[in-house]
Amino acid sequence: MEKIIVRGGKRLNGTVQVEGAKNAVLPVIAATLLASEGKSIIRDVPQLSDVYTINEVLRYLNAEVTFDGSKITVDASRELLIEAPFEYVRKMRASVLVMGPLLAREGKARVALPGGCAIGSRPIDLHLKGFEAMGAKVRVGNGFIEAEVKDRLQGAKIYLDFPSVGATQNIMMAATLAKGTTTIENVAKEPEIVDLANILNEMGAVVKGAGTGTIRIEGVERMYAADHAIIPDRIEAGTFMIASAITKGNVLVKGAVPEHLTSLIAKLEEMGVTILEEAEGLRVIGPEKLKAVDIKTMPHPGFPTDMQSQMMALLLNAEGTGMITETVFENRFMHVEEFRRMNADIKIEGRSVIINGPCELQGAEVSATDLRAAAALIIAGLKADGYTRVTELKHLDRGYLNFHHKLSSLGADIERVNEEAENEKSNQFVSDMNV
Numbered sequence: 001m002e003k004i005i006v007r008g009g010k011r012l013n014g015t016v017q018v019e020g021a022k023n024a025v026l027p028v029i030a031a032t033l034l035a036s037e038g039k040s041i042i043r044d045v046p047q048l049s050d051v052y053t054i055n056e057v058l059r060y061l062n063a064e065v066t067f068d069g070s071k072i073t074v075d076a077s078r079e080l081l082i083e084a085p086f087e088y089v090r091k092m093r094a095s096v097l098v099m100g101p102l103l104a105r106e107g108k109a110r111v112a113l114p115g116g117c118a119i120g121s122r123p124i125d126l127h128l129k130g131f132e133a134m135g136a137k138v139r140v141g142n143g144f145i146e147a148e149v150k151d152r153l154q155g156a157k158i159y160l161d162f163p164s165v166g167a168t169q170n171i172m173m174a175a176t177l178a179k180g181t182t183t184i185e186n187v188a189k190e191p192e193i194v195d196l197a198n199i200l201n202e203m204g205a206v207v208k209g210a211g212t213g214t215i216r217i218e219g220v221e222r223m224y225a226a227d228h229a230i231i232p233d234r235i236e237a238g239t240f241m242i243a244s245a246i247t248k249g250n251v252l253v254k255g256a257v258p259e260h261l262t263s264l265i266a267k268l269e270e271m272g273v274t275i276l277e278e279a280e281g282l283r284v285i286g287p288e289k290l291k292a293v294d295i296k297t298m299p300h301p302g303f304p305t306d307m308q309s310q311m312m313a314l315l316l317n318a319e320g321t322g323m324i325t326e327t328v329f330e331n332r333f334m335h336v337e338e339f340r341r342m343n344a345d346i347k348i349e350g351r352s353v354i355i356n357g358p359c360e361l362q363g364a365e366v367s368a369t370d371l372r373a374a375a376a377l378i379i380a381g382l383k384a385d386g387y388t389r390v391t392e393l394k395h396l397d398r399g400y401l402n403f404h405h406k407l408s409s410l411g412a413d414i415e416r417v418n419e420e421a422e423n424e425k426s427n428q429f430v431s432d433m434n435v
């Protein structure tokens, strides 16, 4: 079993570079399916397990994909298959993002039902309502969702009951090749939506309003390959900002874009953290004492749910009572039990948690319950007394590249070990000694 072992007590110091954003690159790779001519090039791609998974999905659909360093090339000019099987969707929910492009280009898509996951039930009804409004017939059965349109999707007026990131992306992609104009209201405003709109426009689509509450798309006849660089990962940046703050550190987070991080910056400053804008990114200086604050997760530009667990780790070290309310996912508090194993004083009350800080965190054996919880537990370990051992690293690998190396280069006492390999090595050593 692989583990990250961290010994608390070191102040972080130095510079860390953030990767391209996982949550931007996944929809962008799906979008390359819309190009019926040429080879799309995507740059600044992080080598994460989710990226390998979406590449596999595209290959299965008959696209040619090469991943070379941080560059992906996609040739989707051949006729595409229309089915994304369960083995991929189960590994990564974002596989459903191929549905919009397939429906737009091939008039048909068949995608395994994603089902729930550790953070909530995560239905995709809003994606499907959007496709239906554009004239698709949607059928759910035998563990699959099938959507089909006679001839071509039609432009439509669509209102999203909730500004879902995935629904906004899937409907945007479907609308690029629809006949006529599509207006989507109450859309997500995340920076990753703007990045997707940018590549779609580079591919010949006409998408306006991304980053605001309404997106308007004029359908075009054909789309072409583009060359696009992915935006920096604001969640990875935020994670290192919190790692610096919790250790009273002084870290330059290179590539952090202040406009993508306004809600986090505001909360960190309220807690007493110093944040300086520098030419290459944000410098984060942790205070001697952190002040407790209240946080409510919201769609962008509100406080991101993907930073909730890392912020919980920070609040455990703040003076006073802090409250975190999770409004985006109904079940994103699985990490609370793990923090309790580290001596955290946290109470869950409905969709909120109450934290009485500062807690004397103790190193413990803990298990990552989801991707961001993995990072949050490691960050808490940077401050805990003694050794914290974090397992279930498959979650971490979905979204963080070389996380322990990066923390180690900032001065953390951290290593990643493969326990079986270590045991085998020592058994071998003992048997060699006995020969």
Ligand SMILES: CC(=O)N[C@H]1[C@@H](OP(=O)(O)OP(=O)(O)OC[C@H]2O[C@@H](n3ccc(=O)[nH]c3=O)[C@H](O)[C@@H]2O)O[C@H](CO)[C@@H](O)[C@@H]1O
Pocket (backbone or CB within 6 Å): 022, 023, 024, 026, 094, 120, 121, 122, 123, 124, 125, 126, 127, 128, 162, 163, 164, 165, 166, 167, 188, 192, 305, 306, 328, 329, 330
């Ligand atoms: C790959 C990616 O970019 N993932 C991000 C994306 O996920 P994802 O796109 O799945 O998140 P959504 O914004 O769609 O989900 C937000 C909320 O809306 C609900 N919902 C969503 C769609 C739908 O059809 N019906 C419905 O009820 C979900 O269950 C959830 O409670 O945005 C989330 C919210 O910022 C982030 O936490 C994820 O990291």
Ligand SMILES: C=C(OP(=O)(O)O)C(=O)O
Pocket (backbone or CB within 6 Å): 023, 093, 094, 306, 371, 372, 399
């Ligand atoms: C929840 C996340 O991702 P996904 O939507 O891919 O599960 C995340 O990035 O924190």
